[in-house]
Amino acid sequence: MNQKIKMQLKQIRKSDLKLLIQWRNSKNIFPYNTQYFLLNSKIQTDWFNSLQNDSSRKMFMISYDKIKIGICGLINIDYKNKNADIAIIIGKIDLHSQGIGTLALTHLLDYGFKKLHLNRIGAEVIEYNKNSIRFFKKSKFKTDVIHRDVIWRNNRWWNINSMSVLKEDFNEI
Amino acid sequence: MFEGKFVILRALEKEDLTSLKEWRNSLHVRKSTREYKLLNMINQKNWFESIHQLTPPKDIMFGIMNKRKKLIGVTGLTHIDWKNRNSEISIYFSTKNWQTKPEAKEVINLIMEYGFEELNLNRLYVEIFSLMKENIKLFTKMKFFKEGQLREKIWRQNKWWDTLIFSKLAKEYKK
Numbered sequence: 204m205n206q207k208i209k210m211q212l213k214q215i216r217k218s219d220l221k222l223l224i225q226w227r228n229s230k231n232i233f234p235y236n237t238q239y240f241l242l243n244s245k246i247q248t249d250w251f252n253s254l255q256n257d258s259s260r261k262m263f264m265i266s267y268d269k270i271k272i273g274i275c276g277l278i279n280i281d282y283k284n285k286n287a288d289i290a291i292i293i294g295k296i297d298l299h300s301q302g303i304g305t306l307a308l309t310h311l312l313d314y315g316f317k318k319l320h321l322n323r324i325g326a327e328v329i330e331y332n333k334n335s336i337r338f339f340k341k342s343k344f345k346t347d348v349i350h351r352d353v354i355w356r357n358n359r360w361w362n363i364n365s366m367s368v369l370k371e372d373f374n375e376i
Numbered sequence: 377m378f379e380g381k382f383v384i385l386r387a388l389e390k391e392d393l394t395s396l397k398e399w400r401n402s403l404h405v406r407k408s409t410r411e412y413k414l415l416n417m418i419n420q421k422n423w424f425e426s427i428h429q430l431t432p433p434k435d436i437m438f439g440i441m442n443k444r445k446k447l448i449g450v451t452g453l454t455h456i457d458w459k460n461r462n463s464e465i466s467i468y469f470s471t472k473n474w475q476t477k478p479e480a481k482e483v484i485n486l487i488m489e490y491g492f493e494e495l496n497l498n499r500l501y502v503e504i505f506s507l508m509k510e511n512i513k514l515f516t517k518m519k520f521f522k523e524g525q526l527r528e529k530i531w532r533q534n535k536w537w538d539t540l541i542f543s544k545l546a547k548e549y550k551k
């Protein structure tokens with residue numbers, strides 16, 4: 204319960220961008236995103252500006268005990284087919300596997316299913332990202348598709364898992 | 377290279393857009409594509425402009441002609457990812473039930489030849505709505521591998537439908 208009060212989703216501010224660059228370029232995060240170039244402040248500022256008029260993406264900072272520890276949101280929001288994908292990064296690596304990610308995910312699913320009335324929320328995970336696969340499975344995500352050899356990293360091909368949770372599964376939690 | 381026994385692939389021209397608009401608005405094409413609005417010429421021209429913006433391009437489209445040089449369909453590679461060397465295949469014809477005709481197989485073979493042999497892509501895929509039994513049959517026959525099925529991905533005809541992902545890898549491709 205205490206944890207629940209401490210965790211909040213907040214609006215992203217321009218002053219958060221430095222933190223985002225630092226996280227996304229770090230060796231603990233970078234290998235797990237499909238992005239293959241390092242971010243600079245221009246890319247990050249353009250990204251921030253592009254968010255403002257884009258209803259297909261809803262991004263939030265994750266704050267825990269009043270400290271910004273990560274970012275999460277819904278991307279590729281398809282209002283016609285009531286579908287979206289999850290994006291989530293816990294930048295503070297020492298807070299991994301503490302249940303804070305799961306808490307943020309539950310918030311996001313709640314927002315997606317109840318507020319945006321989505322029917323399906325997906326997640327794409329590179330196969331070597333075992334922690335994330337476990338993380339999503341714990342929250343009732345199922346693997347829909349294993350896209351074969353779809354990404355080149357570290358001198359070889361890797362699969363990407365498309366996982367999803369449906370509204371009807373979520374209501375059972 | 378762009379010619380087979382039944383068809384020839386050529387570059388699309390602005391003058392083709394009126395035909396393409398009519399075909400894409402017809403029921404048999406509409407039920408197989410992600411588009412849910414009826415298209416007008418503004419949409420078509422914007423699309424045509426957009427596919428010519430980037431170098432290297434993200435989309436490479438062809439008109440399908442029969443041997444009498446009549447335009448009978450459209451094909452192409454879309455969402456080309458040059459870093460990870462994969463792309464989606466797009467294909468439709470002006471008339472329905474094209475999936476069982478030899479032209480369809482030939483076009484897919486030509487587009488695979490282009491994608492694998494010329495562009496050096498590693499994976500070509502299609503996303504097929506579960507309501508499109510004809511397309512599922514066609515790509516199964518073409519020995520594409522079914523990777524799985526995205527649950528309840530689209531809303532059509534008053535219900536949810538899955539979409540099926542089929543792919544072919546360069547190492548599985550034989551001429």
